[in-house]
Amino acid sequence: MLDVLVREDLTFADEVFRQAYKVKLAYVGSKVYLRGIIEFSNFCQKNCFYCGIRRSNDKVNRFCMTDEEIIQTALIADQSGYGSIVLQAGEKSDEAFIAFVERIVRSIKKRTNNRLGITLSLGEQGQDTFRRWFDAGAHRYLLRIETSNKELYCRLHPDDHNYDVRLNCLDWLRRAGYQVGTGVMIGLPGQTCEDLVNDILFYEKHDIDMIGMGPYITHKNTPLAAASGSNTKKNFKLALKMIALTRLRLKDVNIAATTALQSLNPQGREEGLKVGANIIMPNITPVKYRDDYELYEGKPCLDENADISKTCLEKRIQFIGEEIGYNNWGDSPRFFKRNKG
Ligand code: 5AD
Ligand code: SF4
Numbered sequence: 001m002l003d004v005l006v007r008e009d010l011t012f013a014d015e016v017f018r019q020a021y022k023v024k025l026a027y028v029g030s031k032v033y034l035r036g037i038i039e040f041s042n043f044c045q046k047n048c049f050y051c052g053i054r055r056s057n058d059k060v061n062r063f064c065m066t067d068e069e070i071i072q073t074a075l076i077a078d079q080s081g082y083g084s085i086v087l088q089a090g091e092k093s094d095e096a097f098i099a100f101v102e103r104i105v106r107s108i109k110k111r112t113n114n115r116l117g118i119t120l121s122l123g124e125q126g127q128d129t130f131r132r133w134f135d136a137g138a139h140r141y142l143l144r145i146e147t148s149n150k151e152l153y154c155r156l157h158p159d160d161h162n163y164d165v166r167l168n169c170l171d172w173l174r175r176a177g178y179q180v181g182t183g184v185m186i187g188l189p190g191q192t193c194e195d196l197v198n199d200i201l202f203y204e205k206h207d208i209d210m211i212g213m214g215p216y217i218t219h220k221n222t223p224l225a226a227a228s229g230s231n232t233k234k235n236f237k238l239a240l241k242m243i244a245l246t247r248l249r250l251k252d253v254n255i256a257a258t259t260a261l262q263s264l265n266p267q268g269r270e271e272g273l274k275v276g277a278n279i280i281m282p283n284i285t286p287v288k289y290r291d292d293y294e295l296y297e298g299k300p301c302l303d304e305n306a307d308i309s310k311t312c313l314e315k316r317i318q319f320i321g322e323e324i325g326y327n328n329w330g331d332s333p334r335f336f337k338r339n340k341g
Contacts, residue, residue, distance in 0.1 A: 005193040008084035020244035020276040027252045033330025036077040036087040036284035039293040040065040044090025052219035091123030109137035117329035130176045142181035148202035172176030181210030187235030189228040209332035214260030216295035236264040247276030252333040
């Protein structure tokens with residue numbers, strides 16, 4: 001794997017991409033499953049050095065959507081055939097927030113007759129909270145490890161963030177019954193190709209069901225951007241290689257072609273699908289809130305809309321010879337295999 005990441009020879013990379021696409025077709029097929037992502041709040045108790053909505057960025061206009069706004073957005077996603085949504089927000093762990101999420105998840109499940117699948121992406125939480133949200137009806141959870149290199153993790157986060165707590169959370173999520181997703185940022189300052197190989201081995205060791213990885217992109221109001229820049233072209237290529245290698249190594253997992261890929265290249269997500277990804281997460285957050293959820297600069301605010309018929313997503317996917325798996329949760333085949341024993 002290391003030579004694929006290190007070598008800059010394009011013919012060699014193309015061959016790896018072709019192999020990865022074959023493995024994708026054999027293990028998960030050519031259907032692309034959608035998760036409409038609703039970024040419902042940008043309040044965050046954390047202060048990650050790379051992130052635009054970190055607690056200390058006082059230039060951010062903080063917002064939190066209301067119950068009804070979130071539910072209405074979810075209902076449009078359901079009616080337009082998404083099959084599932086992701087509820088994402090900055091991290092908060094007070095009881096009011098926990099109860100708010102629990103209530104929303106329950107309502108969405110009830111009002112869609114259990115049709116809509118719900119993935120949560122709400123940071124580190126206690127074991128009880130993970131259980132409460134699972135009991136309310138969420139069945140997948142994304143919690144990125146950001147990097148599997150503990151020392152690098154410590155350099156990217158202030159002292160009150162703890163790598164071991166994050167590991168424990170992944171374990172608790174699995175025990176609560178979720179399909180577990182994780183991922184890393186690619187091209188972080190100080191990150192080596194060996195680190196990236198270890199990230200893939202980390203996914204394997206922890207038997208992860210879903211992977212969401214994207215290039216690191218600077219945000220000007222963050223300490224990490226002030227300390228060093230990022231080479232976007234290089235990070236884009238590296239991110240594609242990471243998707244391909246992850247597909248080749250883990251075979252039957254779900255892999256997302258992330259928004260960050262698309263920020264670096266308008267065709268970024270399609271490129272991701274062509275090298276092994278099988279999931280797309282269109283942003284369906286109401287447009288008026290999108291500018292305030294800027295994790296990194298240049299985050300696209302494209303033609304996406306909760307109503308798929310009003311976007312050109314279907315055409316873009318057909319153009320690369322794939323089709324959307326409408327009205328389907330598109331769960332990770334790996335999860336079912338493990339649970340069958
Ligand atoms: N560049 C790329 N991805 C970022 N994230 C946060 N900040 C950045 C950035 N500057 C990602 C992290 C986090 C997810 C919600 O967004 O991986 O887990
Ligand atoms: Fe908060 Fe997540 Fe950003 Fe860290 S990466 S500051 S936890 S929103």
